[in-house]
Amino acid sequence: MTELEKAIDLVSKFLEASMEPNPELAATYMDDDVKIIFTGRREMANAQQITAFNKSRYEWVKKSIKQYDAMQKEDHCVVYSIGFLYGQWQDGTPFNGNRYTDRFEVRQGKITKMDVLNDSAEWILTPAINREAE
Numbered sequence: 001m002t003e004l005e006k007a008i009d010l011v012s013k014f015l016e017a018s019m020e021p022n023p024e025l026a027a028t029y030m031d032d033d034v035k036i037i038f039t040g041r042r043e044m045a046n047a048q049q050i051t052a053f054n055k056s057r058y059e060w061v062k063k064s065i066k067q068y069d070a071m072q073k074e075d076h077c078v079v080y081s082i083g084f085l086y087g088q089w090q091d092g093t094p095f096n097g098n099r100y101t102d103r104f105e106v107r108q109g110k111i112t113k114m115d116v117l118n119d120s121a122e123w124i125l126t127p128a129i130n131r132e133a134e
Helices: 003-019 024-028 047-057 121-127 127-133
Strands: 030-038 042-044 058-072 077-089 094-107 112-119
Touching: 003 024, 003 047, 003 058, 003 077, 003 094, 003 112, 024 047, 030 047, 042 047, 047 058, 094 121
Parallel strands: 030 112
Antiparallel strands: 030 042, 058 077, 077 094, 094 112
């Protein structure tokens, strides 16, 4: 298995654990000094904070992963996970088709950086967008 294949596999396992949600398992794929930045420049320290944030926003949320793109840098791999979020808002309204792109940096078998981008904030501000996407 190449370094890129290993990095994609690691990110895939992290995302699976995150969607269960099993933050303890997800944390095993992250470096102790991981840097996590969500939309709105929300910085988080670990997988547990990701799960807590998601619980504050969604009743539940999953990813429909459409593709992984990866590249080898000098000392790390960069992996992008691209697809759509689906789930249920806190008020019970279901949603689907919410675009996301997650960017990961993987060094020495651990995720050292994670950037999360999605349409959730726009959908919360303008609920009609959610209805139009269905």
